[in-house]
Amino acid sequence: MAYPLLERIQAPGDVKLLAENDLPQLCEEIRQFLIQSVTSTGGHLSSNLGVVELTVALHRTLDLPQDKLLFDVGHQCYTHKLLTGRRNGFAALRQKEGISGFPNPKESDCDTFVAGHGSAALSTAIGIARAKKIKQEPGKVVVIVGDGAFTGGMVYEGMNNVSKLNNLIVILNDNKMSISKNVGQMANYLTKLRTDPKYFHAKAQMETMLDSIPVIGDTLVRALQGGKQLVRRGIYHSTMFEEMGFQYIGPVDGHDVIMLEQMLNNLREQFAPIFLHVVTQKGKGLKQAEENPGEFHAVSSIDLNHLTDPELSPKDSFSTIFGSTLAELGKEEPRLCAITAAMKYGTGLNFFKHAHPERFFDVGMAEEHAVSFSAGLASQGLLPVVAIYSTFFQRAYDQIIHDVNLMKLNVLFAVDRAGLVPGDGETHQGIYDTAFFSQIGIPVYAPANYEELKYWLRYLVMEARGPRAIRYARGEQKPALEALPCTGNAYDKIESREGARIALVSYGAQTEEIIAACDLLQQKQLATDCFKLVRLYPLPEEICEALRSYDMVLFAEDSIRTGSIGEQLCFALHQAGWKGDYLLHAVDNTHLLHANVPQLRRDQGLDAAALAADVLARVKEKQI
Template identity: 80%
Template sequence: MSYPLLERINAPGEIKNLPASDMPALCEEIRQFLIKSVSETGGHLSSNLGVVELTVALHRVLDFPQDKLLFDVGHQCYTHKLLTGRREGFAQLRRKNGISGFPSPRESDCDAFIAGHGSAALSTAIGIARAKKLKNEPGKVVVIVGDGAFTGGMVYEGMNNVSKLNNLIVILNDNKMSISKNVGQMANYLTKLRTDPKYSHVKAHMETTLERIPVAGDALVRVLQGGKQLIRRGIYKSTMFEEMGFQYIGPIDGHDVGMLTHTLTNLRGEQYAPVFLHVVTKKGRGLKPAEENPGEFHAVSSIDLNHLTDPELSPKDSFSSTFGCALADLGDDEPRLCGITAAMKYGTGLNFFKHRHPGRFFDVGMAEEHAVTFAAGLASQGLLPVVAIYSTFFQRAYDQIIHDVNLMQLDVLFAVDRAGLVPGDGATHQGIYDVAFFSNVNIPIFAPANYAELRYWLTYLVREAHGPRMIRYARGGENPALAALPCTGARYDVLDPVDGARVALVSYGAETEEIIAAKDLLAQHGVQADCVKLTQLYPLPDGVCDTLKHYDTILFAEDTVRTGGIGEQLGFAMQQCGWQGEFLLHAVDNSHLLHANVPELRKDQQLDAAALCTDILNALKEKQA
């Protein structure tokens, strides 16, 4: 497939060489390129299809990197990457040594800031805009914020701090609200008037003139402003933004590239206040299944465009769906059980719980902090809340975990999805910190390695355990080697012990796959080893140190950070019990996290079976030397 217009854009700013009349056709080419490319590599689809015209208009008007463009959440930056010279890189999107699926300053100076979590970009943009003011630098700072991000409180914290930053443009990418025809036509008409530079000049001049009138001047300005706000209140219902210091404009059609370009050109000039531009788009535009079910095509693996399924739904065979179905079953017998998530109903599998128990299901939006404290409120009144959130997003609620749940030892179960190494999304989405920060505030942690263990321990944690507790599991499905392991109900297991083994390989969760494979590799070198799989991670299971002290060499492997992880804790515990053998620790180095698939990530982090085997063999050689 050829893209004659898109192929003429190979560097930032080259889009300005094309005539304005070609912009609709360019947008169509970009949309077709994204559909074809993302269907082959995987990535975020519907969100990118929705902002094609908006991004094109921004690149027609702004000058990068002097002007700054930020995205919230960040996954809708694909068109921006195409227009800044990275088209060829899309063949390796989200793959090792390829381009990131999120903004990355390491890739291009046109990417102002890394972004992977929601509701945060406005605060970043305000900081950059303020820095430009302090340094007397020219240029605008534009931040695109989706309507979903407005369910997160950080957006409002930022809006409260805009303080006359007239070099800031906040674009609300509203892909849910529709505009009725009459209101829309009136809004478009007034938008043309109010975005004209003459409007801003006349308004500022009029207010300055009125203020000079003795005694009555300030009163006249207030009357003028009050009347204007009443009109806007009736037409836009938007005075909240104006009352927080913005010049509100919109709503305008986010797929009219001409109107967007005209509006942004006018806003490029001097403004009297930070601008809040309300743009209405259709998520998934250009791909009918994505338009009809944008949430289901939010993030996709490679897909067959001729046989489309619902890729964002938790597949029937995954830890997320197994968790969701098991929790729904438990809800049948426990009327106090509640399910809570933060804008991830399908991803966490809680759609199954919602279907069965709609009155006890709560999606609080992109507001993880609220989700945890809301759960604390429920628990304080005798209910049993389960908070299911991705590991990377639980980081946002650490204070609430400590202060609102843990201090009172409330009965809240944290279900940590996408725990450990996560493919594709890179540094911003790795689930590598949860074990350290939950264990450091004394919250029990369980890590099932297969579906049977997940169902068993989830039932235990709902029906028998009390206080704050956590269960973590990997993204996707169970590995065949782990699926074959029996669910013993023990808090740790020695897997198929070998008589005379002097080496112990210890791990938990998905990483158990690698110690099993490493055991086989060591056997090929004549070294017998046992595998010890932990299911209860914290506190360390009773008896595990007594079991391990009989080995001369222990290697611990975990797909989480080293500092504060279970490996460090086990190594210290072994020392405390008097063991004097050699302890080898393999964990995640978070200083160079890649976007790659899980096997590649494990190899890079020396968490693959080959690296574990090599470390053991080297340690044994040193002992013999």
């Protein structure tokens, strides 16, 4: 497909060379490019389709990188990347050595800040704007915040700290609310008046003049502001943003690129932090995404001509098995509740929602609240299950410690996307949960296949009590792991070779690699046994006794090395008097790529070849 206008944009600033009447066509070309490209490579789709016009208008009015543009969440930055000369990189979007799916300052000096987690960018933008003030640097700081991020508390913490930052523009990308006809017309009229620089000059001059009047000047200013707020309450039903120090503008049409450009040009001269309320349609330009934007939030490579209803025929994965199993358990246990943080489909809890709507809670992008809310439920005798991606559980660490663990409440943490995660790179890797759950004494379980997930989920819901966690990988079970039986044991010996003096140990999805490594070593006439843990913490009581007869133990895990299960096992073995060689392969978080899982494992030395090579090298060195 040809993109005549888009192809003319090869570097930052090129979009400014186009004529104003070319902009609607450019936006259509960008939208078609994104649909064609992202459905081929995978990536975040509906959020990017919604901000095309807004991003074009910003690039027409800002001077990057002197001006700073931030995104919350960063997955809506694809149009920004196109307008900064990275169109060719979309062929390898989120792939090894390709461009990231999030802003990345290593890619371009037009990317201000990494932004993979939601509701955080406003605080960052306020810090950058304040730094510009302190350093007396020119330029605006603009942050686009999705309405979903406003369900997270950090946004409001940030808004409380914007005083007198007249170089800050906060854009609410509102793709949920609609504008009723009457209120919309009045809002549009007032917006035209309030974005005119003459309005700002008159407002500033009037306040300066009144402030100079002794005794009554300040009173008059407050009285006028109070009257203005009463009028605005009648129109918008709220003046929260103005009361927090913003000049509120909107709501405005986020798909009128020419109007947006004119408005943003008017806002070059501002006397207070600006809050611009822009209404967009998530998934705009793709009918299926417009009708079901949540399902098209993030997509794998898909054929748009052969789509299925995600509610009726989802592809099997650990998430869908978890969700459907939990829904069945909800029929048996009336106290069971399910909580997630803006990830109903991603965690598979759509099944629970349909079966038990009164006991399902999506709290929005507010993981801290999700955990404390669940603590409240548990304190009253209910059985909450909190299903959140591993990378987002990090955001609720204090609540896990203080609100759940101190009182030993009956909360089950379902840790989705645990371990190495493809595509999203360093912002979304699920590599810390084993360390932070185990270091505060919370039991952790890691099923390796669907049958184990079903078995241990039932046990943790129906029998186990207190804080507890179950972690599982993204996507489908692997054939080598599907073949393993579900024994109900805390650990299993899954490979046994005659005369083996070496043991390979792992858990969860990483078990696939030790099985393959065992086969590679057998080809080298080196017999090894394999063990798979299901209960990671506390370590199974008998595991040290089972391993103490081996001369060498290799432990491999797709979690952070420091504080890892592997380190804990090493300590336990030596405490038990074992004197053998211990090899630990875990994740080095200093270089996390956006790549597929096999590539990530190779890069981290967690693939079968690397594990086997390490064993062979140590055997040669020690002459075992």
